[in-house]
Amino acid sequence: MFLNLLFLTSALLTVGCSVAVLAVKNLMHACVFLLGALIGIAGLYATLGADFVAVTQIMVYVGGVVILMLFAVMLTGGKDHVSKTQKLKSLIPAMGNKTSYLIGCLTALVFFLTQGYLVSKLLGSIEVQKQVDTFSPTVQELGELLITNHVLPFELSSVLLLGALVGAAIIARPRKARPQYEEEAEEHH
């Protein structure tokens, strides 16, 4: 009962907030709606019995990524605070002529048919459990898996994070300031 309630609340929060990210004009509001969608996804992880992933989702996304997004919006917002959403309808005539549309439609048709065939074959071959009622804590098992079977991607992700953070700091560093300092130093000399 509680599980169904949690699932329904999280699903409504996720779908509603993600559609609101698409629909709302103000970019600041879109970031806040993205926060709601991410919290809803954490609730969905909780209903799937993935406790550690749910807590990590809240810590990393809500505590880190969305705050970064909000800072980026505030730093780059200025006069262009309301983002210009462009209507897709006005874009359609600018994308090509009838032949390219025909080729695109045929490609999409072939693609969907082959994908549907493959997916139906695949769904026939795997066994999907209708309902899993057992909930067990996953933290200890996840920790053991991370340092035994998956130790190489675990270590590589530390290198990746270090590189990404140092790279972000170097990229965002203002380089325009240096010539001014040199000019001032020359003036002092």
Added chain:
Amino acid sequence: MFGLEWYLGISLVLFFVGIAVILSRKNIVAILLGVELILNSAALNFVAYSRFVTQNLDGHIFSLFIIVIAAAEAAVGLAIVIRYFQINNTIHVDEAKELRG
């Protein structure tokens, strides 16, 4: 009560909303919001399949790595956006055409 199909449906909605955000928004930060939605839909699929099909924790580990990579991607992407704003004083996508071939 709620099986695999519900989670796949939510993930599908998230994916298409992310694609629509990327296609319709004109602000680079908003495009990064769409990328986050798409990455989350993939991670949700991994965890749902690992509960209902394989019944081990490999999907959880994959989803954890997706979260790590999304954090790194957001940090680098936002640094590039802020740097671009410092240079060109705009982050409208149509204005960013220095690398157009």
